[in-house]
Amino acid sequence: SQKIEQNSEALNIQEGKTATLTCNYTNYSPAYLQWYRQDPGRGPVFLLLIRENEKEKRKERLKVTFDTTLKQSLFHITASQPADSATYLCALDPYSSASKIIFGSGTRLSIRP
Amino acid sequence: GAGVSQSPSNKVTEKGKDVELRCDPISGHTALYWYRQSLGQGLEFLIYFQGNSAPDKSGLPSDRFSAERTGGSVSTLTIQRTQQEDSAVYLCASSSSKVGDGYTFGSGTRLTVV
Numbered sequence: 001s002q003k004i005e006q007n008s009e010a011l012n013i014q015e016g017k018t019a020t021l022t023c024n025y026t027n028y029s030p031a032y033l034q035w036y037r038q039d040p041g042r043g044p045v046f047l048l049l050i051r052e053n054e055k056e057k058r059k060e061r062l063k064v065t066f067d068t069t070l071k072q073s074l075f076h077i078t079a080s081q082p083a084d085s086a087t088y089l090c091a092l093d094p095y096s097s098a099s100k101i102i103f104g105s106g107t108r109l110s111i112r113p
Numbered sequence: 114g115a116g117v118s119q120s121p122s123n124k125v126t127e128k129g130k131d132v133e134l135r136c137d138p139i140s141g142h143t144a145l146y147w148y149r150q151s152l153g154q155g156l157e158f159l160i161y162f163q164g165n166s167a168p169d170k171s172g173l174p175s176d177r178f179s180a181e182r183t184g185g186s187v188s189t190l191t192i193q194r195t196q197q198e199d200s201a202v203y204l205c206a207s208s209s210s211k212v213g214d215g216y217t218f219g220s221g222t223r224l225t226v227v
Contacts, residue, residue, distance in 0.1 A: 004155075034215055034216075036215070036216075041220070042220055042221075043117075043204050043206070043218030043219050043220050043221055044156070044204075044216075044218050045218070046214070046215030046216060046217065047215075049213050049215055089155065089156070100146060100158055100161045100169060100172075101216070102158065103148070103155045103156040103158075104155055105154060105155035106155060
């Protein structure tokens with residue numbers, strides 16, 4: 001069956017360092033991979049989308065890589081700040097953003113001052 | 114509207130009662146999705162509407178769950194004869210057909226069945 005794995009344990013990072021979150025999947029061939037941020041009591045907020053033929057995507061302090069051979073995506077936040085503390089969800093999309101996507105369970109990130 | 118609106122934000126109901134959850138998507142978004150999230154868990158897909166096509170109901174956990182979308186806009190998720198295991202946050206999202214935009218989620222309805 002299709003499976004998406006994200007680090008279930010919380011990640012604690014010192015402010016200013018780079019935070020790296022991992023998303024692994026099996027039995028799936030997504031055309032796109034998305035990353036979302038979720039704060040307590042709120043719905044997820046879309047951050048970035050990367051296509052299967054893209055190796056890397058950047059947006060401000062965020063960088064996402066997508067390795068379809070390893071079936072893995074890495075999500076980096078450089079120069080991390082306490083305001084980056086949240087749960088980050090990866091989501092696999094088989095076709096496009098206009099079809100249902102499957103979410104991982106998320107990794108909670110804490111940035112300490 | 115400016116975002117996806119869900120109501121009510123919180124709902125406490127007695128076991129066995131029916132509940133209706135409402136979602137008002139972003140104007141012009143053709144796709145609408147319902148997910149639910151249990152405490153500390155990921156998002157579980159429930160149902161997906163795309164334009165005038167038949168909805169994808171493959172995620173509905175039982176026949177007590179149903180949803181409709183009227184006029185291609187507002188959607189209502191109905192849970193009949195609620196059970197305690199139905200307690201969760203129900204999230205609605207909408208998206209355009211443009212690749213790269215992602216989903217826009219509402220803040221959810223927290224349902225508690227007592």
